[in-house]
Amino acid sequence: MKSFAQWFGILLLASTGSSFAEDLTVMTSYPEDVVSRFEEAFEKAHPDIHVQILWRMPHDALPYLLQPQQGGVDVYWTPSQGNFLALKNAKALGPIGIDRSGLPDKIGTALISDPDGLYLANETAGYGMVVDPDKLGKLGVAEPKRWQDLADPRLQGEVALPVPSGVGFAPMLIDQLLQAEGWEKGWNTWRAIALNSKLIDKRGNAITDEVSSGRAAVGLTMDFFAASNVASGGKGKFIYPLKTAFNPAQIGITASTTHRPAAETFVSFILSEEGQSLLFHPAIRKLPVRPSVYSKAPEGYTNPFTLGIDARYDPVPGLARSGFNSALFDAAITRRQDALLKAWASVRKAENGASPSEQPLLQQARTALEALPVAEPTADSPLVKACEQRRKNTSAETQCAAAEREWDAFFTAHYADAQRLADTVLAARQGKAP
Amino acid sequence: MKRLAVLVLLLPALVSAAGISTGDTSRRALSKAMEELDDAQRERFASGRGLFDQMWVIAPSTDEAVDGLGPVYNRISCVACHPGNGRGRAPDAESEEMRSMLVRLSIPGVGEHGGPLPHPAYGEQLNEQGVPGVPGEGRIAVKYQDIPLFLHGGTGVTLRKPSLVWREAHYGTPDGVLTSARIGPALVGMGLLEAVPEAEILKWADPDDKNQDGISGRANTVWDAAVQQNALGRFGLKANVATLRQQIAGAFIGDLGITSPLFPHENCSMAETACARTVNGGNPELSAVQLDDITFYHQTLAIPERRQRDTAQVQRGQQLFQQAQCAACHRPMLYTAANAKPDLLSQRIIEPYSDLLLHDMGEPLADGRPDFAANGYEWRTPPLWGIGLAEAVGDQVHYLHDGRARNLLEAIVWHRGEAAASQQAVWAMTVEDREALLAFLRSL
Numbered sequence: 087m088k089s090f091a092q093w094f095g096i097l098l099l100a101s102t103g104s105s106f107a108e109d110l111t112v113m114t115s116y117p118e119d120v121v122s123r124f125e126e127a128f129e130k131a132h133p134d135i136h137v138q139i140l141w142r143m144p145h146d147a148l149p150y151l152l153q154p155q156q157g158g159v160d161v162y163w164t165p166s167q168g169n170f171l172a173l174k175n176a177k178a179l180g181p182i183g184i185d186r187s188g189l190p191d192k193i194g195t196a197l198i199s200d201p202d203g204l205y206l207a208n209e210t211a212g213y214g215m216v217v218d219p220d221k222l223g224k225l226g227v228a229e230p231k232r233w234q235d236l237a238d239p240r241l242q243g244e245v246a247l248p249v250p251s252g253v254g255f256a257p258m259l260i261d262q263l264l265q266a267e268g269w270e271k272g273w274n275t276w277r278a279i280a281l282n283s284k285l286i287d288k289r290g291n292a293i294t295d296e297v298s299s300g301r302a303a304v305g306l307t308m309d310f311f312a313a314s315n316v317a318s319g320g321k322g323k324f325i326y327p328l329k330t331a332f333n334p335a336q337i338g339i340t341a342s343t344t345h346r347p348a349a350e351t352f353v354s355f356i357l358s359e360e361g362q363s364l365l366f367h368p369a370i371r372k373l374p375v376r377p378s379v380y381s382k383a384p385e386g387y388t389n390p391f392t393l394g395i396d397a398r399y400d401p402v403p404g405l406a407r408s409g410f411n412s413a414l415f416d417a418a419i420t421r422r423q424d425a426l427l428k429a430w431a432s433v434r435k436a437e438n439g440a441s442p443s444e445q446p447l448l449q450q451a452r453t454a455l456e457a458l459p460v461a462e463p464t465a466d467s468p469l470v471k472a473c474e475q476r477r478k479n480t481s482a483e484t485q486c487a488a489a490e491r492e493w494d495a496f497f498t499a500h501y502a503d504a505q506r507l508a509d510t511v512l513a514a515r516q517g518k519a520p
Numbered sequence: 521m522k523r524l525a526v527l528v529l530l531l532p533a534l535v536s537a538a539g540i541s542t543g544d545t546s547r548r549a550l551s552k553a554m555e556e557l558d559d560a561q562r563e564r565f566a567s568g569r570g571l572f573d574q575m576w577v578i579a580p581s582t583d584e585a586v587d588g589l590g591p592v593y594n595r596i597s598c599v600a601c602h603p604g605n606g607r608g609r610a611p612d613a614e615s616e617e618m619r620s621m622l623v624r625l626s627i628p629g630v631g632e633h634g635g636p637l638p639h640p641a642y643g644e645q646l647n648e649q650g651v652p653g654v655p656g657e658g659r660i661a662v663k664y665q666d667i668p669l670f671l672h673g674g675t676g677v678t679l680r681k682p683s684l685v686w687r688e689a690h691y692g693t694p695d696g697v698l699t700s701a702r703i704g705p706a707l708v709g710m711g712l713l714e715a716v717p718e719a720e721i722l723k724w725a726d727p728d729d730k731n732q733d734g735i736s737g738r739a740n741t742v743w744d745a746a747v748q749q750n751a752l753g754r755f756g757l758k759a760n761v762a763t764l765r766q767q768i769a770g771a772f773i774g775d776l777g778i779t780s781p782l783f784p785h786e787n788c789s790m791a792e793t794a795c796a797r798t799v800n801g802g803n804p805e806l807s808a809v810q811l812d813d814i815t816f817y818h819q820t821l822a823i824p825e826r827r828q829r830d831t832a833q834v835q836r837g838q839q840l841f842q843q844a845q846c847a848a849c850h851r852p853m854l855y856t857a858a859n860a861k862p863d864l865l866s867q868r869i870i871e872p873y874s875d876l877l878l879h880d881m882g883e884p885l886a887d888g889r890p891d892f893a894a895n896g897y898e899w900r901t902p903p904l905w906g907i908g909l910a911e912a913v914g915d916q917v918h919y920l921h922d923g924r925a926r927n928l929l930e931a932i933v934w935h936r937g938e939a940a941a942s943q944q945a946v947w948a949m950t951v952e953d954r955e956a957l958l959a960f961l962r963s964l
Contacts (some may be wrong), residue, residue, distance in 0.1 A: 111652070118575060118599045126619060133615050138649065141575035141589075141596055146582045158652045288566060319546015368547060477582060 107136035110348045112161045113151065115143050115254075119314075119369040127364060128355050135348045143254065144169050145477055152176055156340040160349045163208065163356065165255075165335030168405040170205040173338065179204040180341040184354045188376055193390050194397055198334035198375060205338035208356050209365055209372040210390055212397070213259045213333070214326040216294055216312035221303040232327050233263055236304060237278035245283040246296035246305035249420050250412040252287030255308050255333070257408035260415060262331035262399050269462035273418070277455070279306075280419045281427055287420075297322045308333070309388060310371045317368035317384075331399035332390055334375070406465040409473035413486055414460070417493035425501040429455060432508035436515075444511045451507035459496040534855055534869050540712075542822035549909045550605040550708050552822040556864045561820065568817025571810055572598045576776055578651045579801035585810070588801020591654040591788060592647035593777040594622050598814075601704030601775065605821060606906075606913035608704030610923030614661045614685065618648065621923060622775065623660050623684065624700040626889060633743035634750075634892050635760070636698075641691040641791035645774045654794045658689040662701065664924075669933065673951040677933055681884075682924050691791045698896075700887035702757055703923035706913075708906050710755070711819025712870050714764045715860030718752050724851060724875045735848045735938045737877035740900070742892045745769075745782050754876045757921045758891040759900035765815045772806055779804040780811050819862060824906045826871070828963045837960025840953055844945035849901040849938070851875040873904035873964060882936025885920065897937060908962035928961050929954070 114121060125137050140159060142150060144166035150157045151169070156178055162169070173179050182203060189206065191199045198207035215230055222229060227240050236245050248256035264272035284302060286292050293305035294312050298320040305312075305322075312324035337356055339349045355361045362374035366383055373390050374380065380389045390397075419426065433451045440448055463470045469489055475482035540554040553565045574586050575597045581587035595601055601608045601620040608620025623646045626636035638644045642657055650656040664680035671677060684699050727738045740753035744762040751762035761767045769782035777787055784804050788795035828834045841847055850873040860866035878898040888896035899921060907928070910917045918926055925931035935943040946954060 115575075117573065118597050118603075121575070122600060122603075122619065126617075129617060136617075139575075139596060140578060140652075142577055142581065143583060146577065149582070288570065292566065318548050319544065320548065 107134055108345060108348050109136050109138055110161065110345050110352055111138050111140060111159050112163055112352065113140045113142060113147055113159045114162075115141065115147065115164045115166065119367075120372075123364050123367055123370065124356065124361065127360065128352060131355060131360070132351055135351060137352070148172055149478065151178055151340070155342040159340055160343040160345045161337065161339055161352055162205075163335075163337040165209075165211070165333060167334065167336065167401050168408070170200065170336050170338060171402070171405065174200060174202075174204050178341050179338045180343065180346070182206060182339050182350065182353055183346075184350050184357070186357075188378055189357060190375070190377065190391075193332060193334075193375075196332060196334075196397060196399060198332075199336065200338075205336040206353070206357065207334040207375045208337045209362075209375060210332045210334040211308045211310050211372055212326055212388070212390065213255075213262060213306070213308055213330045214312075214324055216297045216305045216307050216315075216322045216324050218297050218300065218303050218321060219323055221300065225303060227303070229323075229325060230304065230327070231325070232329070233279065233306075234275055236282060236306075237275065239282070241282040241303060243282065243284065244303035245279060246286050246293045246302040246307075247280060247283035248293055248306060249285050249287040250408070250415050251420070253293075257412055258331060258333050258399075258401070258404060259306060259308075260411055261404040261408065262329075264411070264462075265399055265404065266329045266396075270456075270458060273414075273458055274456050276415070277419060277426060280423055281430055283423075285420060285423060294320065294322060309373070313371035313388075314369055317371055326388075326393070326395050329396045329398075332373075332397050333401075335372075403465045406474060407463060407470050409476060409486065410463060410467075410470045413473050413490050414458075414493060417490055418458075418497050421494065422497050422501055425498070425505070426455070429501045429505040429508065432505055432512065436508045436511040440511065444515075447507050447511050451504040454500040454504040454507070457496075457500045459493050534867050536869055537823055537825075537871075540820075540822060540864060540868065541825045543825045543827075544822075545824075545827065545909060545912055547604055547913055549824055550706060550821065550906055550913050554820045554822045554864060557820055561816075561862070564813055564816050565820055568813040568815070571806075571814045572817055574598075576778060577801075579799050579805075581801070584802065585807075588778050588805025590647075590649070590651040590777040591786060591795040591798040592650050592657055592792065594645070594647055594649060594775045595619070596776065598771065598776075602707050603915075604913040605707045607706050607910050607917045607919070608923065609914070609916055609918040610682070610701070610703055611662050614663045616661075618660070618662075620704045621662075622646065622702060624702065624889065625694070626698045627696055628698065630890075634741075635743060636889065636891055638789075639694065639697050641789050642694060642697070643787055643789050645787075647777065647787070650795070651798060654792070654798055655690045657691060657792075658694075659687040660699070660701075661685045661687045662922075671933070671946075671954070672948045673954070675929075675951055675954065677930055679930055679933060680924055680926070682922060691789070698887075698889040700889040701922040703918055703921070705757070705902065706906055706910065707818055708821050709823045709870070709872055709903060710764050710767075710821075711862075711865050712823065712856055712868065713754060713872060713874070713876065713903065714819070715856035715865045715868070716754075716854045716870075716876065717857045720854060721752065721754065721876050725877055733845070733848060734941055735845070735879065737849065737875055737879055737938075738893065738898070740878055740891075740893045753892060754900075756891075757899055757902070758894035759876060759878055760891040760894060764818060765811060768815055768818065769806070769811055772811075778806050780806040781808045782811070816862070819865065823870070824909055824964075826963055827908065828959070831959075833956045833959045834963045835960075836953070837956035837958070837963075840949065840957045841960055844942045844957070846939075846942050847873075848942075849875055849877070849879050850904055851901075871905060871964075874901045877901060879939065880937040881939060884936050885934055887921075904961065904964050906964065908964045928958055 148169050225240050250256040250260045293307040294315040296302040297305045362376040362379045365372045365374050377391045472482040472485035476486040539556040542552040576589040577587040578589050579587040610621050625639045625642050629637035631637040648656045663683045667679040669677045725737050729736045740759035742753035744751040753759035755761040755767040769780040772778040773783040856868045878894050880897045881899050886897040919931035932946050
């Protein structure tokens with residue numbers, strides 16, 4: 087081994103038992119592609135601070151951060167506006183004493199950072215459609231401009247639609263249309279789109295995979311999934327519809343941190359020119375909130391500050407009812423997509439060449455297919471609160487599950503009614519009993 | 521091509537890698553599913569991919585399927601060390617953290633079942649991180665000494681010779697410890713390598729160098745934890761693991777601190793009392809179904825197709841690769857068994873450029889740490905398929921077991937031992953020929 091040691095200089099015991107860097111605990115739900123690049127760049131810039139990442143999805147992070155001393159977490163950094171609001175209300179966030187010059191509080195009319203400065207936006211991402219232009223061309227369908235364009239019957243089976251109860255970003259996608267169109271019209275648009283859709287209940291990047299692999303012509307997704315896929319060599323084109331929403335991600339420092347200067351150094355880095363430019367990486371492709379860095383963006387990069395689309399969205403009521411909306415979506419669409427599809431197919435068939443005497447029955451059928459068991463709820467409705475809390479306590483789960491069962495029965499009955507009415511018209515037309 | 525013709529004549533049922541390969545050359549080139557997967561298999565592949573990309577969570581958590589990280593660990597996801605299923609890298613400076621690199625530890629002697637003897641306080645691997653309340657085990661940094669060299673024709677190469685330096689040791693002075701630093705290797709084609717018949721690998725072994733070409737090639741015999749008996753080793757940098765499932769389960773416990781049906785005990789040593797007291801994420805933390813899904817994912821990742829195979833430079837490089845005897849270890853062609861599972865892996869002709877055997881690579885690359893039958897100088901021939909895509913897949917990639925080489929030429933120049941003659945042949949090449957050889961490697 088002597089010669090081996092000479093060649094390799096195997097192991098120098100330089101020092102033991104001492105720590106050279108201050109530990110900073112950061113909780114996040116960002117994926118590895120984001121976390122590792124920021125972590126590495128930060129530690130290069132600040133070798134005196136060692137970042138330990140604790141990873142939790144937002145629903146799992148909130149109870150952790152509401153523990154005494156926030157479970158030892160110093161910085162919370164994640165796309166979950168609801169959690170930041172809840173942490174602020176619980177006084178679990180402390181002040182962020184950093185220089186905020188060059189960091190606007192709003193994109194367009196949408197507020198992205200806390201007005202009291204307890205959490206600050208660090209990036210944003212918009213909702214839209216990733217399309218395969220070649221496949222659309224073969225189907226004879228123009229590139230969609232509005233969400234409603236996805237209801238085109240020629241797109242049957244060609245739309246990848248995320249299920250809000252299963253895909254983290256989807257509740258806000260669903261709700262932005264409900265806010266933009268109104269409750270009833272919005273739900274009918276979602277049901278019309280669902281007629282063409284494959285429902286996706288996995289991770290967000292599964293949507294881009296569906297389009298990139300040719301299994302779908304359109305996918306409803308967030309801009310960065312599509313942009314990073316394209317920048318990494320994948321297929322597809324991202325389109326923002328005329329009305330959509332942008333979802334900001336934020337960063338805050340816990341009230342109980344004992345590493346405030348290090349935490350502020352980390353936040354400053356994330357929001358610095360260097361940190362914000364990391365978002366341009368082909369594997370990330372999120373939208374910086376520091377407008378000045380867009381001058382260094384790759385060609386064709388979206389700048390939300392100059393995009394000029396209608397992105398009015400109020401996240402506060404939307405966040406409050408996301409569990410409620412998800413439960414309603416599952417009852418109306420996820421669990422009954424086949425029945426909905428079959429009933430609509432029969433109604434449309436019956437409508438083809440329908441006589442005036444058949445119209446009342448067909449109108450009844452349409453009404454049944456578009457019926458909703460609940461009016462638009464207010465944010466403080468007990469059921470809205472129960473559905474939001476259902477993962478956290480048993481009585482809330484019981485209450486929300488009971489509502490879901492009622493909705494299940496409602497949609498089952500209404501879709502069956504529509505089916506029966508359409509079948510009646512078709513059978514009568516052929517001189518048969520239904 | 522002559523060898524292929526012989527194979528095809530002898531085994532007419534064999535088919536090429538069409539349908540299980542990909543022509544993708546993007547950042548995601550090593551992350552594609554084999555095209556022949558059916559819908560149910562695609563679901564399973566997606567499930568395995570989800571686990572591979574998963575950032576694991578400290579227990580207790582409401583996400584019980586993905587909790588159990590630690591108590592001591594290196595990184596919080598598989599993909600952290602194998603970005604895009606590609607290669608990791610070594611720190612470039614002593615001040616840098618190990619991000620996609622780890623250090624194996626042992627003490628002299630033989631452990632249970634013939635493997636390395638774990639260090640009593642630090643176990644078999646340095647876990648730098650600990651969950652809150654549990655100290656990480658410490659930190660080892662990498663220092664480099666530059667070695668400038670000039671190859672024939674004036675090509676300059678600066679090798680960087682690494683030394684490992686203990687910076688922190690939280691469970692006592694690690695006296696007498698044997699170390700071996702490793703970067704995360706690329707992960708494609710693992711199912712196909714598992715499907716190569718054992719007899720085919722052993723047939724190529726020449727432990728006593730009977731053909732007197734200066735190249736031996738030994739099989740490693742290792743402990744198969746699933747069947748509780750010895751088996752041929754074919755995975756790991758020293759061919760120290762018998763099966764892909766065990767390789768993955770080993771990475772889960774070693775790198776993430778996640779227990780599985782194969783390794784049901786947390787990796788806390790007797791010295792790590794806080795580690796032993798920590799809440800776990802279930803017993804085991806990774807279920808058998810999850811382990812099977814992530815194994816299936818790795819079995820069915822599409823292998824990259826050769827590129828520019830017909831260009832004159834690549835063909836010249838391929839000739840030089842043969843002439844320099846690189847192919848004596850980096851065996852171009854193997855075939856898979858008729859009973860390989862999943863079925864789509866069976867009876868395939870594959871081009872992994874490995875013999876899956878151990879070779880003495882000489883003192884410069886030695887780690888001095890035995891691992892089952894592998895001595896401190898021996899390494900398993902790493903497969904070269906996909907190596908030409910390494911830079912497309914990763915932001916910054918390194919080569920060789922410890923990432924000391926920053927490009928393919930440096931990696932070749934480090935070769936010694938049984939590969940010394942090949943290294944000398946490359947050293948003596950004209951600049952043009954060396955470029956052709958590298959072009960060939962980049963085509964893989």
